[in-house]
Amino acid sequence: MRRLLPLVLAVLVAALAVAAPARPVLAAADGTLAASSVTVGSELRFSYSTPRPSATNWVGLYTDPGNGPAGEAYVGPSTKWTYAASASGSGSLPTAGLAPGAYILYYLYNDGYTWLAQPVRIQLIAASGTLTLASATVTAGTPIQVTYTTSKPSGTNWIGLYHNPGNGPVNQAYVGQSERWVYTAGTSGSASLPTSGLTAGDYIVYYLYNDGYTWLAQPVTLRITGSGAPHFPTPAFTLRNAKVGVAYSATVGGLVQGNTAGLSFAKTSGPAWATVSSTGAVTGTPTAAGTATIGIRATTTAGTTDATVTVRVQAAALVPQLRALSWNLWHGGTVVSNGFEKELKFLLERDVDVVGIQENQDGAAQALATALGWSYFQNADTAVLSRYPITATTPTVAGSAVAARIDLGSRSLRLWNAHLGYTPYGPYDACFGHLTVQQLLDREASSGRTGQINDVIAAMAPDLAASASTPVLLTGDFNAPSHLDWTAANARCGYGAVPWPTSTAPANAGLTDSYRQAHPDPATSPGNTWSPVDKTFAGGYGYDSHKGEPEPQDRIDFVHYRGPLTVLSSDALWEGTPSQSDPSGNAWPSDHAAVLTVFAVS
Template sequence: MRRLLLLLAAAILATTALTVPAHAAPDGTLSLAGATVKLGDPIKLTYSTPRPHAKNWAGLYTEPGNGPVNEQYVGASLKWAYTPSAAGEATLPTDGLEPGDYVVYLLAQDGYAWLAQPVRLKLVSAAPPHFVTSPFTLRNGRAGQPYAASVGGLVKGDTTGLTFAKKAGAAWIEVAADGRVTGTPAARGTAALTVEARNSAGQSTTAEISIRVRGSRQALVPRLNALSWNLWHGGSQVSGAREKQLRFLLDRDVDVVGMQETSGTSARELAESLGWDYYQAGADMGLISRYPITARGPLPSQSGLAGVYARVRIDERTGRELVLWTAHLGYTPYGPYDACFSGRSTGELLSRETEAGRTRQIQEIVAAMKDQLRAAKRSPVLLTGDFNAPSHLDYTPRAAPSHCGRQRVPWPTSTVPERAGLRDSYRVANPNPVAKPGATWSPVYKTFTGGYGYDDRAGAPEPQDRIDFVHYAGNLSVEASDAVVAGTPRAHPDHRDNEWTSDHAAVLTAFGIN
């Protein structure tokens, strides 16, 4: 929706950049006042170029990952400033960023051709070190089998020279200085662990951790928590987002996540902090998993699909896997606006779904899942995503007052998966759309801000709909499903300090694995 306008603008900018001739070699200079910068302080840079231009610019990107490494657009810069002179100075703010490794590029004419060699730096926090949450649970283990996990990325604040140590816990558990947790459990049960992290200044923090140990003949993962989460430009619209995102995932004991709006790096960064596996699928979509990912596909650049998947090994003893998809469908025109702000008929609403491309996109995704759905009894299939469209299961006569009087609208993005054998986990758990509407758009936008051809309706109540989903097929049972946020989100434009880092609610479904 409106949050995608920024991505669209970036894509247009990338296309425009291709018309700027690439230089044979960057012949300018770029230097920083220091290789380490404390969060809150500006990044001060000095530059020179024999090709000054009013639209030359400096951009800050995460390292490794999102920058124009091949002088082409990959993802949006985190911070930027114009550098129009032949030589001069500029500053980039660090507010809202996370500690970590970054790189600054000096780039030509609103494009991505290098004017100088990029320069790397590290952003560090002045706050004392602290675990993002405590207590929390790591991935399951099995009695008699080697175990491995990590807590090395779960400390924020000043992590200079950070080392980890075991303070207390089950005898079989060992904790390495880099935060790796290993050992071989002897018997099933829940193992407790206390870990201390200490930085080079002598500041320390501890966390209480649990590990569920399954028996030698038990299923490794009898219960799976699956999440669909639109990150809202990676969380960049909310301060301190990465720590808040990690805290949410650990507090909710999530196992697998289908993400949208990852800004090209969020799946990798979150997974690396958690010690999980991931598939960072281009600039938009991503998948992360507490358990090993054994295959990834298709490549977005090759398929053109609005969805990607990963195979997740949920039991190493039996080799059992599940298939996890995430999808992000077109955002305009938007059906609930058409339903609430115009007198369009149901037929016109469906025609507009075709115009938006969503009908074709969901048909193509379901077609690509065909073989996986046939094998779903052996390997369950999940389809998560931001579909940017409601469900026909919500548009009932009794729920019509919540949808501007509309009812019995067969939205293709929900009817197509249903016909293919996928079930909507939220409506399985909560069959009454009046008692449990489950709206995911939007906990932040409560008033329509205009656009989409309805500028005259700016200031009207924002239609609240369920447009994010966790569908499933195979031998799974839905134990619970909820539209979830953290804390009590404040509405736009007062959202910057929210504990919740998205403009969507996420969908969290607990599955029993049969």
């Protein structure tokens, strides 16, 4: 059963004007409430405000008529509920599993039943068709076969395949691109969706109306399995740290690649305290500090594969060292064949703790987090990925930047991650256009990057003020060089010092560039991140006459920090010798180098 408070609850979709039930009490509800009807299975979204905020104000959904607190007193349990703690905000209630029909939404005060707004009636509508899969599991490369029916035929009805969870239209509105799609005209029929090139994992299929995102049927989930022998991305890797005497939990359950039909796990060696479940959960309570080495075997119908897993058991601080990465994934890793597995391999082999991700296409961070058993927070372009729990998040600012609070045991960390505008590009303006320094700065402003970085720094202000106790990171692809690299002593393209705004703004806010702190001389340690792939200028940006010339190399990806951290090392990393002309076979799944900084946590 659930809660109540003064609220202005304005559903994020069109308001449904309805008469509220009669109230038998005289106390005024000092908020308002509005809501829209939704198709069963999608989320009921709302917004609210109240002059009486409380951490235990809540919104509850009841059958109408039914168990709702019509007399501002408990009658029976709600069907769904959620807290609405702020003076104003937004939220949602799931409707999966509920029957179509009439419902009523209440906004209630302080874990009780006093109204904060007039209740609103909601209709949960049954979908107008059916969607059926021939199989709930398919092997990558094998088409997904579907059949469908609808009472609302259209030549532009369509079926779309999305990662689950991911960019699917869960609220019957666009979130992100589908992985595959096909039109489905007529009142019934069959169709197929190709799976070639897709990574193994969980997906969901939607049947949608008239080139839009209104559901025609309940979505259906499926799993795509890999082909070939099962294998871990790398045979030896480290899981999150443990602490003596504290219950531990991690997982390897999502890491096996290849054919995973019938997948199960077993422990083959390791300390007595560690157990490995059939689903890949690694649990137990460590009894002594040190390095625990655990042998794990994964078995599928296609064979077995083994991994050696390390857990660092700490006696004091859970995370005495932090390995932080900034990584542009190059359209989510989709440009390079088997990019997802290559991303997993890199993260595991480099023992990464936290990642600021850019170009998070198709919810790549979510897929990585699911496989790794990590936490994540994402939008369509940027994400924070963490081996340790994310406890709070900051929604999108300055176009696409996001932030998260990460629990490191005895200390928290705030990680901000940004992806700034890419055009016009300063090194082209300098090396090809030979603009004056003032013209370069004017072009930076016109690109939007100057405003974006200033907005990010402004949003970070409370975290920067608290950084003495809670360290702060700012990672990102800034699409601009650093004033620490373009100096009088390190001439580039004939220029001396250039005060690039995207690097001076963080410095002025007290943030330190970790790579340049580890490598003070830009002449001997340039640390270029753009680009290990693009060595020849491909044209565009108004400089087609320079097509085929050497691509200006520069450092445009960063890990900045402020607070009780000490830089132990920082490196610009990639793997192999990436090809520009045929990148699909590259061992490195990105066109940027990643920046990995190792910190000692004070």
